[in-house]
Amino acid sequence: MLEPSHNDELPVIPGKRYFTIGEVSELCAVKPHVLRYWEQEFPNLKPVKRRGNRRYYQREDVILIRQIRSLLYDQGYTIGGARQRMSGEDDELGNGDYQLMIRQMITELEEVLHVLNA
Template structure:
């Protein structure tokens, strides 16, 4: 039986969000957000006076993506980290060397399947 996904509120049109606001917008407790900052290098809120965190819209969207991978898709922290890195790498144009390596990898996988 599939688990229903949680309907999250729309992200308001603001420049910065406090950790409490992000917690509510993403249905994740503040201590989890602080932990994810250590585990996911892409998640870097701005820190101001008194070491207060201020998240930007892209950070909120990233937190929602991490939450989806971990809670809805069932990824581990390492798996979610890898998935995010692959998504970023997939968006970037591939260099000729990277294309050649990818072709070699595909050929090797085909050879392994034949064995």
């Protein structure tokens, strides 16, 4: 498996409602088996399951997975540390989730601006 780095440019998340595990895998640069493992480790990550137990992720799930990926791969958190960070337990103000979401939104807006300027 390629080691992700913080310099990797993740693709812009398309404006659709549901994503398959394969699509999320590509959008987040994470293998499908890792996504399934993270579902067990992060209670907030709950894709909709439909026919044949197939997973369908929503936009919020994709953003959450990118946040988890950033904590684990870019910032060096352990699974337990990332879980705490996502729940805000180690953040005195309880706004760790908001900071991560804002960072993700800024990244996405910069990507959109880049596409518009191209």
